Amino acid sequence: MPQTTSSSSPFEDDAPEPDAPAAPTAQASTDALDSLLDEIDDTIQTNASQFVRSFVQKGGQ
Amino acid sequence: MMFGEVPPAQEVDPARRIMGLETEFGLHFDAPQSRAVTPEEVAGHLFHSVVEWGRSSNVFLTNGSRLYIDVGAHPEYATAECDSLTDIVAYDKAGERIVHDLVAKGEARLAAAGLEGSIYLYKNNTDSAGNSYGCHENYLVRRRADFKAFASVLLPFFVSRQIVTGSGCITRTPQGAHYSFSPRADHMWEGMSSATTRSRPMINTRDEPHAHADLYRRMHVIVGDSTMVEPTTRLKMGSTDLLLRILEARLTLPELALANEMQAIRTIAHDVTGAATVELADGRHMTGADLQEACLTAVRERLDDVIERTVETEQVLDLWARGIAAVRSGDDSQVATELEWAVKFRLIERYRERLNCSLDDPRLARLEMAFHDVSPTRGLFNRLQADGLVSRVVAEEDIVRATTEPPATTRAALRGRFVREALASGRDYTVDWVHLKLSGTEPRTVLLKDPFRNLDERVDVLLASLDG
Numbered sequence: 411m412p413q414t415t416s417s418s419s420p421f422e423d424d425a426p427e428p429d430a431p432a433a434p435t436a437q438a439s440t441d442a443l444d445s446l447l448d449e450i451d452d453t454i455q456t457n458a459s460q461f462v463r464s465f466v467q468k469g470g471q
Numbered sequence: 472m473m474f475g476e477v478p479p480a481q482e483v484d485p486a487r488r489i490m491g492l493e494t495e496f497g498l499h500f501d502a503p504q505s506r507a508v509t510p511e512e513v514a515g516h517l518f519h520s521v522v523e524w525g526r527s528s529n530v531f532l533t534n535g536s537r538l539y540i541d542v543g544a545h546p547e548y549a550t551a552e553c554d555s556l557t558d559i560v561a562y563d564k565a566g567e568r569i570v571h572d573l574v575a576k577g578e579a580r581l582a583a584a585g586l587e588g589s590i591y592l593y594k595n596n597t598d599s600a601g602n603s604y605g606c607h608e609n610y611l612v613r614r615r616a617d618f619k620a621f622a623s624v625l626l627p628f629f630v631s632r633q634i635v636t637g638s639g640c641i642t643r644t645p646q647g648a649h650y651s652f653s654p655r656a657d658h659m660w661e662g663m664s665s666a667t668t669r670s671r672p673m674i675n676t677r678d679e680p681h682a683h684a685d686l687y688r689r690m691h692v693i694v695g696d697s698t699m700v701e702p703t704t705r706l707k708m709g710s711t712d713l714l715l716r717i718l719e720a721r722l723t724l725p726e727l728a729l730a731n732e733m734q735a736i737r738t739i740a741h742d743v744t745g746a747a748t749v750e751l752a753d754g755r756h757m758t759g760a761d762l763q764e765a766c767l768t769a770v771r772e773r774l775d776d777v778i779e780r781t782v783e784t785e786q787v788l789d790l791w792a793r794g795i796a797a798v799r800s801g802d803d804s805q806v807a808t809e810l811e812w813a814v815k816f817r818l819i820e821r822y823r824e825r826l827n828c829s830l831d832d833p834r835l836a837r838l839e840m841a842f843h844d845v846s847p848t849r850g851l852f853n854r855l856q857a858d859g860l861v862s863r864v865v866a867e868e869d870i871v872r873a874t875t876e877p878p879a880t881t882r883a884a885l886r887g888r889f890v891r892e893a894l895a896s897g898r899d900y901t902v903d904w905v906h907l908k909l910s911g912t913e914p915r916t917v918l919l920k921d922p923f924r925n926l927d928e929r930v931d932v933l934l935a936s937l938d939g
Binding site: 436439440442443444446447450451453454455457458459460461462463464465466467468469470471 | 495497498499501503510541542543544545547591593598599600602603604605607671693804807808817818821822825833834836837838840841851854855858859860
């Protein structure tokens with residue numbers, strides 16, 4: 411009963427319609443991306459190489 | 472003593488499927504000034520609060536899910552049994568929150584042991600040395616004598632679905648770096664087998680249904696990438712479920728058997744233009760998009776037939792089609808907020824332009840790690856989502872609820888309630904996927920063999936005994 415389980419689900423009303431992905435306009439999203447990159451730039455650039463190399467862990471499944 | 476008669480399995484609509492996701496998280500302790508420390512030691516401190524709560528580092532939570540430390544000191548979270556795509560996405564996302572919530576206390580314990588640093592948990596699939604860990608999908612399927620033939624029909628789908636459901640990554644080689652669809656593709660060595668860590672197969676055939684074994688078995692899929700973007704996770708689980716429904720109705724899927732699955736999965740992974748072709752067993756050559764298109768068409772042909780047309784199904788088919796079109800056209804703008812590889816490539820490419828560097832620059836590797844960081848404040852995926860740059864399919868409050876409450880419609884509802892009430896009573900108990908046991912002078916065990924059953928009088932009686 412997918413209809414029963416999904417339509418009775420309280421989450422259903424929050425799901426976007428298939429034809430209406432909630433995406434901002436291209437320019438607005440590029441601006442938002444740039445300002446996010448501005449904010450994280452220092453963190454990313456500080457000792458990037460050492461930080462990356464220090465993440466080694468045995469494999470899992 | 473076993474408690475009460477195990478009730479017979481319920482009649483279940485074929486469209487209702489039990490699904491679960493197991494995620495191994497990467498564990499990284501960044502402490503440049505401290506002495507060397509093993510991942511096992513960090514994991515021990517990280518899980519100290521889990522042990523305090525549940526007297527073990529391998530516990531079932533009140534949301535019905537399992538939390539433990541797996542091979543290689545990876546924190547692992549296995550979602551409770553879910554029977555809708557919305558639930559599976561919500562419980563998978565809840566797992567990111569649950570492991571993150573261990574970090575502050577873990578760091579405090581490490582600091583008390585003289586190890587000042589920060590714990591990072593990544594929902595990704597590789598470390599910087601190329602070790603891999605997984606995200607495993609579980610689908611409960613109706614038992615049949617020809618399981619291996621049944622499952623092997625899906626291998627071309629699993630090999631090629633990375634063009635839509637892949638997490639995307641930078642692949643570094645001695646010749647330079649390039650984008651790939653899937654970080655997991657290079658770590659697959661077999662189509663199907665019962666092994667996991669020794670030789671990773673795409674489908675693991677270990678027969679552990681955690682349910683009425685005469686009716687069901689588990690299809691355990693190892694080939695997927697861990698995904699954080701909600702629409703991508705929904706597509707990954709939803710497309711697989713739709714193909715399983717066709718096979719369970721004893722209908723056939725198009726004949727797409729590959730000449731060499733191991734080679735094909737790598738060929739498709741490493742060509743994000745989508746132009747690379749792979750050879751089929753019958754000598755034909757097809758692209759990853761061709762293979763996915765054939766699967767999508769097979770599903771569409773069964774709409775209103777064995778596949779009921781629901782809003783959720785339409786959403787899966789819509790994104791599946793747009794993802795294939797994006798790969799074919801080389802224009803990912805129509806899926807840039809919904810498919811994880813496209814979200815990541817856009818982020819990496821924008822940053823690469825700013826730095827004016829090559830793709831193998833370590834700062835871009837650092838950026839990838841930041842993307843998969845589960846921290847709500849530090850993690851880049853979470854920040855992109857908060858800024859509206861990534862689409863969502865579940866509401867924030869539903870994820871928050873899923874961190875403590877079990878799914879209402881499956882066996883997990885019984886387990887979650889049992890864990891909550893047994894803990895509150897102070898009684899000793901043990902629990903696994905199919906057993907609820909109260910220990911003590913008169914031990915009582917309830918066996919739950921039907922994962923679709925969310926109500927059970929035996930559990931009511933068992934829990935009533937806690938008050939007595």
